Amino acid sequence: MLEPLRIRDFALLWTGMTVSLIGDGILLVALGWQTYELSRSPSTLGWIAGAYVAPMAVVLLGGGVLTDRFERRKLMIAADLIRVVSVERLERLRSRTTCSSGNSRRSRR
Secondary structure, eight states, X not given: OOGGGGSHHXXXXXXXXXXXXXXXXXXXXXXXXXXXXXHOOHHHHHHHHHHHHHHHHHHHHHHHHHHHHSOXXXXXXXXXXXXXXXXXXXXXXXXXXXXXXXXXXXXXX
């Protein structure tokens, strides 16, 4: 059952995808948690889930066409780089929102 993991390239791919999948799960929980902390509205959790899933559906449909035309390895690297940039921008937005909401909470007291 673990024989494929003895192949170096496959083991690297599997490890990378496993770490990425765990990170995606943590990101989804963190986004929901942060959204609820800021809004206190359960309906916003639905919007977050929709905003997380809708682009995946669109990209997955177009991704099949791209994998037929371009080298898969380069596409995987490009997709991961896009993901890194988008998560980094989400973090910047979160830190700005947290700072500004923290300041507004202090001014209310």
